[in-house]
Amino acid sequence: MTEKSSIRKLIGSVTGGGLKENLQVRLSVPPQQVQEGSFIVIDSQEWFFYGIATDLQLQAVDPRYALEPSRQRLPENLAGLLDQQTLYTNLVVLPALMLEQEPADPEAQMAWHKAIEAGDKEKPNPLPVKSIPVHHADAFLASAGDVAEIFGKPEEEGNFVIGFTREQDHPVCVNLDKLIQRSSGIFGATGSGKSFLTRMLLAGLIDRNRASVLVYDMHNEYGLDDTASDTGQNVRGLRSGFGAARVQVVGVGAGAAIRGSVPDFNLVLGYRDLLPEDIELLTLELNLKETTPTVLDALKQSFGSDHWFKAFKEMRRGAVIENEDGKKVPAPDSVAYWANQCGVNQMAAEGLHDKLRRLFNRPYILENPPADSIQAVMDALKKGKHIVLSFGDFESDLDYLLISNLLTRRIREEWEKITNEFRSGKGQEPRPLVIVVEEAHKLLNRDMASQTTFSTIAREMRKYYVTLLVIDQRPSQIYDEVMSQLGTRVCGWLGDEDDIHAALSGLAGRDALRGMLSRLQPKEEVLLLGWGVPMPILVRSRRYDEQFWKDVKSNRKVGLDQEQVIKKLYPD
Amino acid sequence: MEKIIVGRLLRSNTRACVVGCPPAQQFPAFGSLVSIPLSETEVVYGLIGDIHIDDDGLVRQLATAPSVDEAVIQDNRLNRNVPVEMTVLFVGSKTENRISHLLPARPPLSLDCMYLCSTQELCEFTAGSRFGYLRHILDAQDVPAADLLAAHLAQAGAAQRAQGNSAWFGQAAARIITQLRDDYPRLMPILETLADVENA
Numbered sequence: 093m094t095e096k097s098s099i100r101k102l103i104g105s106v107t108g109g110g111l112k113e114n115l116q117v118r119l120s121v122p123p124q125q126v127q128e129g130s131f132i133v134i135d136s137q138e139w140f141f142y143g144i145a146t147d148l149q150l151q152a153v154d155p156r157y158a159l160e161p162s163r164q165r166l167p168e169n170l171a172g173l174l175d176q177q178t179l180y181t182n183l184v185v186l187p188a189l190m191l192e193q194e195p196a197d198p199e200a201q202m203a204w205h206k207a208i209e210a211g212d213k214e215k216p217n218p219l220p221v222k223s224i225p226v227h228h229a230d231a232f233l234a235s236a237g238d239v240a241e242i243f244g245k246p247e248e249e250g251n252f253v254i255g256f257t258r259e260q261d262h263p264v265c266v267n268l269d270k271l272i273q274r275s276s277g278i279f280g281a282t283g284s285g286k287s288f289l290t291r292m293l294l295a296g297l298i299d300r301n302r303a304s305v306l307v308y309d310m311h312n313e314y315g316l317d318d319t320a321s322d323t324g325q326n327v328r329g330l331r332s333g334f335g336a337a338r339v340q341v342v343g344v345g346a347g348a349a350i351r352g353s354v355p356d357f358n359l360v361l362g363y364r365d366l367l368p369e370d371i372e373l374l375t376l377e378l379n380l381k382e383t384t385p386t387v388l389d390a391l392k393q394s395f396g397s398d399h400w401f402k403a404f405k406e407m408r409r410g411a412v413i414e415n416e417d418g419k420k421v422p423a424p425d426s427v428a429y430w431a432n433q434c435g436v437n438q439m440a441a442e443g444l445h446d447k448l449r450r451l452f453n454r455p456y457i458l459e460n461p462p463a464d465s466i467q468a469v470m471d472a473l474k475k476g477k478h479i480v481l482s483f484g485d486f487e488s489d490l491d492y493l494l495i496s497n498l499l500t501r502r503i504r505e506e507w508e509k510i511t512n513e514f515r516s517g518k519g520q521e522p523r524p525l526v527i528v529v530e531e532a533h534k535l536l537n538r539d540m541a542s543q544t545t546f547s548t549i550a551r552e553m554r555k556y557y558v559t560l561l562v563i564d565q566r567p568s569q570i571y572d573e574v575m576s577q578l579g580t581r582v583c584g585w586l587g588d589e590d591d592i593h594a595a596l597s598g599l600a601g602r603d604a605l606r607g608m609l610s611r612l613q614p615k616e617e618v619l620l621l622g623w624g625v626p627m628p629i630l631v632r633s634r635r636y637d638e639q640f641w642k643d644v645k646s647n648r649k650v651g652l653d654q655e656q657v658i659k660k661l662y663p664d
Numbered sequence: 665m666e667k668i669i670v671g672r673l674l675r676s677n678t679r680a681c682v683v684g685c686p687p688a689q690q691f692p693a694f695g696s697l698v699s700i701p702l703s704e705t706e707v708v709y710g711l712i713g714d715i716h717i718d719d720d721g722l723v724r725q726l727a728t729a730p731s732v733d734e735a736v737i738q739d740n741r742l743n744r745n746v747p748v749e750m751t752v753l754f755v756g757s758k759t760e761n762r763i764s765h766l767l768p769a770r771p772p773l774s775l776d777c778m779y780l781c782s783t784q785e786l787c788e789f790t791a792g793s794r795f796g797y798l799r800h801i802l803d804a805q806d807v808p809a810a811d812l813l814a815a816h817l818a819q820a821g822a823a824q825r826a827q828g829n830s831a832w833f834g835q836a837a838a839r840i841i842t843q844l845r846d847d848y849p850r851l852m853p854i855l856e857t858l859a860d861v862e863n864a
């Protein structure tokens with residue numbers, strides 16, 4: 093800590109409060125010098141307390157002083173003296189952490205350091221608050237040193253500067269390892285800056301080589317350069333930032349073009365890739381009947397998981413022939429014929445066939461694809477490359493749900509397999525993987541969550557080296573159980589009460605944070621929350637521009653050892 | 665420099681005393697700091713909190729007369745044997761050159777001499793940021809406390825300013841606010857009175 097970075101600005105002293113109802117600080121400076129969300133340090137004898145400002149209230153020794161402007165009755169100088177003593181601002185601080193201070197007395201200080209060196213005493217770490225500061229303890233705006241003490245030093249491996257404190261511009265880091273140790277979420281209304289923030293975090297993850305990244309890029313924003321919808325400026329994509337050797341853009345469908353460019357390769361599904369359970373996940377989207385599982389089951393029985401899709405697709409709907417008696421009966425290659433043969437309700441089978449016609453015609457589903465592109469994606473990820481799966485023209489919910497679910501199911505199977513191999517002493521340790529899901533509520537809503545692989549991944553956390561980074565504008569639509577598993581939450585402006593409630597679910601100090609979320613500056617500010625950050629903090633988000641890329645490149649750490657990274661990620 | 669006696673003590677108690685002086689003599693202004701030596705090394709300080717001119721039979725008669733000769737009026741004013749009475753509010757003391765803002769241990773005795781303090785002494789007594797003596801003024805009964813404060817602050821403020829301490833008045837006002845900020849109905853009129861000093 094340099095001298096300058098440790099200079100704190102005194103703003104007042106503690107006058108009351110508690111663990112439950114927050115701390116009260118009487119300000120000695122004008123209220124405008126402190127803002128909601130400010131990082132506050134309280135120096136109380138042997139302890140530092142850290143918290144954030146959640147409210148500012150105008151107060152008066154007697155309400156009459158506030159009601160009647162003193163300048164109306166008194167000359168300027170007396171009025172000033174009177175106001176100074178009778179009017180003040182109360183700052184409400186949500187305490188989050190406490191840290192033992194080193195003793196001020198030089199001799200005691202030496203003994204203290206010796207004890208730590210000798211291992212007789214633990215090096216003090218910030219702890220969750222279990223007590224409160226004394227009356228009249230001095231309160232300060234945090235210095236850069238304080239921010240670094242709690243959120244990590246920007247120059248340290250694994251730390252990534254996500255933004256800056258509101259008043260004083262001190263850099264605030266997120267720990268990338270913590271970010272991906274559990275699933276994380278980025279929330280905010282449309283236009284609040286989620287995609288820009290995600291680009292930066294991904295750039296950090298890729299740059300520091302913490303994990304392989306797979307992005308389900310529904311709107312083709314992340315891989316190639318994009319144009320900002322509001323400013324019209326060019327927005328660099330991850331592949332142009334890192335080059336195709338590290339980041340590959342995969343386009344859905346043969347011969348797909350993404351924003352007019354040719355992707356590195358294409359993702360094409362084979363008939364065999366589609367399992368009946370993949371269809372069940374589309375129940376809502378295709379408006380399937382409750383008879384669907386029975387029909388799918390019969391199809392699987394008749395033709396096997398590998399061939400049911402082809403067989404069903406090739407059946408003719410409503411085809412009839414005349415029998416010997418001249419009566420019209422279902423043709424042998426008709427849906428009805430098959431249904432009757434297998435004892436399946438004919439209407440149910442025909443209904444499903446009608447609905448699946450939307451799938452039968454998808455151009456990215458081929459009978460015999462030239463290559464196993466799902467395997468190619470997984471191989472690239474295992475090798476430490478990063479994949480941006482661009483949906484190109486296939487931006488419909490149906491395409492997004494089908495492909496992302498199918499691919500995620502396959503990935504999880506694969507990672508589970510290699511993890512088990514590794515645990516039984518065969519094979520290499522799996523490469524950590526982060527799956528990035530835009531519009532996450534489409535995949536993780538209440539109706540789907542119990543069935544999708546996504547919620548399984550969110551729930552089992554890091555067991556199989558795969559975690560999610562979910563991005564969504566409607567967190568209230570995401571299944572609560574998944575929300576509660578998200579370690580780090582980065583939250584931009586949210587207008588809807590339910591969304592705010594969901595974004596804060598399960599966190600301490602919710603009431604205080606709620607108002608803060610609804611008053612964030614869109615596009616500029618986010619609140620960092622959850623297990624992955626030491627305490628909630630409001631930051632002005634870093635700007636994503638050419639300067640950002642210059643900084644990333646000049647900062648690049650070379651020769652990072654994969655084994656070490658994994659050790660850090662999964663210490664136990 | 666030989667000090668001029670402005671009067672002699674008539675009666676006293678722990679908080680205050682009454683001093684009389686011949687009407688012919690120029691008596692000190694309301695709010696002035698005065699001293700009453702108790703011994704060689706001990707002085708009591710007080711503020712003139714009230715000036716009182718009593719009537720007598722002759723004045724009453726003259727007041728009812730249709731016309732009074734100017735010479736008679738002057739004669740009555742200067743040569744009457746009823747003294748001008750001054751109530752002096754004790755505000756502190758000095759023992760062996762140490763100034764204290766506590767009330768004197770014992771009051772002065774009858775016919776003790778009272779002197780007017782010099783600007784030098786006024787500055788000395790009100791020096792520093794110790795304004796403890798102000799409480800004696802604020803607590804005083806039977807004197808117009810607000811105006812007494814105003815008069816004192818005007819005089820002491822001017823004396824301090826002359827010595828280069830122009831912050832003194834503000835500091836004193838701040839101290840009064842501190843003492844009375846919990847008593848809005850009392851503080852506001854006092855501050856308004858002080859405002860008049862400022863404007864003057």
Ligand SMILES: Nc1ncnc2c1ncn2[C@@H]1O[C@H](COP(=O)(O)OP(=O)(O)O)[C@@H](O)[C@H]1O
Pocket residue numbers: 280281282283284285286287288289320321322323615616633634635636637
């Ligand atoms: N960190 C940032 N740096 C620069 N511009 C930003 C940043 N965050 C947001 N913006 C601006 O706000 C606009 C909306 O951001 P975006 O990430 O597309 O929102 P969302 O994905 O939440 O709908 C962007 O086009 C950009 O101009």
Ligand SMILES: [Mg+2]
Pocket residue numbers: 283286287
């Ligand atoms: Mg977006």
